[in-house]
Amino acid sequence: MTRAQTRVVVLGGGPGGYEASLVAAQLGAAVTVVEAEGIGGSAVLTDCVPSKTLIATAQVLARARESGQLGLQLLAGDGWAPVDLAAVNSRVLALAAAQSADIAESLRSRGVQVVTGTGRLAGRDAGPRGGHRIAWSAPGLNGQPGLNGQPGLNGEPGLNGEPGLNGEPVAGGELIADVVLVATGASPRVLPGAEPDGERILTWTQLYGLAELPDHLVVVGSGVTGAEFAGAYRSLGARVTLVSSRDRVLPGEDADAAGVLQDVFARRGMSVLARSRAASVTRTDDGVTVTLTDGRRVTGSHCLVAVGSVPNTSGIGLVEAGVELTGSGNVAVDRVSRTGVPGLYAAGDCTGVLLLASVAAMQGRIAMWHALGDAVTPLDLDQVCANVFTDPEIATIGPPPDDSVRAVTLPLAGNARAKMQGFGDGFVKLYCRPATGILTGGVVVAPGASELVHPLSLAVADRLTVDQVAQAFTVYPSLSGSIAEAARRLHTRALA
């Protein structure tokens, strides 16, 4: 079978699915992506893009609030105008919708067929080529609401995939694929006893419906999502209480970085309750009560429950197709995104490998390179860089350090550019192998750390030594100067 004859069906149009579709189309396959909610997936419509857009607004306000030390007094005293959250949220949602439309257009312009509907594996095809059957149905078929209660398309669905208005198939149908990529993502985990009502008890997907800034937001969960929203809402001016079941915020991140953030949160007036596990969240007349497992109660006006996510893997024919699911319901895949079933691949949050859009996209691309016989390098998690979009940001590259690496930490308080810009929270931490000086990873805690980490990512990917990193020019004055300086210090220590 040539690539042009290969029929690829992608289930789910998030980063895992749309990036895979672009690669498969580039390699000449006939590609169809079936997406239930909107191209771009949760990443674009409810998770990554909206949250980072909201955070961009919050960061401007945080900078402005702390600009007194720069000699500015924009408004007398602390008299900031209240945030117009309805305007902020409508910008967030419009930007997300536009981003989704851009990606859908990019897919269509490269020949990818986009089907709006919910798909599932429906067994093997009896024809000579075999292949996987994928049944799909449009939202609203037979009067059933679509996912998230959305109404059906144009009211009147066609039948059996007949074209509807605008020539788009609207009812449902069946596709046959030689290669299937399952990239169905994940959904917010619901804590029993803390079911979201969309008004006061919220998941992260529901925050953008708020018309006014919460008076007091209680955030349950101090992982990346909880910390990002807690920080952003505090910067926007809400009172915030962060309920953490662990000793500190961001239990999965570098302990020094989490310590910096926790100090910043405290300085900005956030209340962090450590070792506090939420047992339930209930509505009161004018707000919410969060009851902790030790009986304490925390009251607020709203509660965001951010306690992780569950993979969207049930009811889509995976088990029937012979696909192995892990104990947590994720699709088990290898480093080239294969499931154990020939022709069936999976990528992104549904695999639970690392819940990042960048990893989903890479898994999707790898799947297509492998399936369509192109050159492929298996996924290497040691090269993943990730960022927590708090203020300051926390960017990490490489595996967590162990005793075998040599490390140096350089506080940014001594960096000339940081002083000029008026911030002192943060550091650069680098790790290398003592014998060779090869850089294995690092952590950057700084405003804009997500941009600063890229040279480290290149260095890790290309196995550069700390000397090579140190000898490349940096701009003076610059925060990146501290990266080169940290690398220089590792040279001294390596010789010691």
Ligand SMILES: Cc1cc2nc3c(=O)[nH]c(=O)nc-3n(C[C@H](O)[C@H](O)[C@H](O)COP(=O)(O)OP(=O)(O)OC[C@H]3O[C@@H](n4cnc5c(N)ncnc54)[C@H](O)[C@@H]3O)c2cc1C
């Ligand atoms: C609040 C928040 C902020 C985040 N911020 C970042 C960030 O800054 N950077 C980062 O790298 N990652 C971030 N992430 C993680 C990132 O959003 C996910 O890792 C990413 O969305 C995973 O992509 P995906 O393609 O696997 O799934 P998704 O983006 O979830 O897309 C899956 C798609 O599949 C569709 N689907 C599901 N079932 C079916 C079906 N049966 N038929 C058809 N379609 C179906 C869904 O409608 C959905 O559109 C964030 C996550 C959260 C919760």
